[in-house]
Amino acid sequence: MSHSDSRPLVAVLNGPNLNMLGLRQPHIYGHATLDDVEQLCAETAEQLGLAIDFRQTNGEGEIVTWVQECRGRAAGIVINPAGYTTTSIALLDALLASELPVIEVHISNIHRREEFRQHSYVSKAAVGVICGLGIRGYALALTAMADLLEDSR
Numbered sequence: 001m002s003h004s005d006s007r008p009l010v011a012v013l014n015g016p017n018l019n020m021l022g023l024r025q026p027h028i029y030g031h032a033t034l035d036d037v038e039q040l041c042a043e044t045a046e047q048l049g050l051a052i053d054f055r056q057t058n059g060e061g062e063i064v065t066w067v068q069e070c071r072g073r074a075a076g077i078v079i080n081p082a083g084y085t086t087t088s089i090a091l092l093d094a095l096l097a098s099e100l101p102v103i104e105v106h107i108s109n110i111h112r113r114e115e116f117r118q119h120s121y122v123s124k125a126a127v128g129v130i131c132g133l134g135i136r137g138y139a140l141a142l143t144a145m146a147d148l149l150e151d152s153r
């Protein structure tokens, strides 16, 4: 995760199965694809004066490594941990170790869904959580992140 321009860099990290957006249970996750999410994030970041590094992985170790790489390089992390939200203490530990502001995003409203989706380890490391607003949650998260970074200057 290298960064050379002067805009603050926000990592936008996506966990397992989000590469299937658009195909996957569209009544829950909508019809937009991960490419659409990336485009929305890129446009929003441009308007906010942020640089983004947008990534998706199906691997727990890979997302942990990406979070570790954020330390000292990125200014903040927007993360949809997907299925690792409720299972990964390793991801929680990496986010805590990053010492960066973290905003957790879920496309669906996890609180209206199965109970097992509702306990998030990641929330223990998050400044805030956005869920249930579809992919616009990513744009809202970047907007909130820009405010947080501005406040901390």
Ligand code: DHK
Binding pocket: 016, 017, 018, 080, 082, 083, 084, 085, 105, 106, 107, 108, 109, 110, 117
């Ligand atoms: C995405 C997933 O893949 C699920 O495992 C989560 C989240 C919900 C979302 O709404 O973006 O439970």
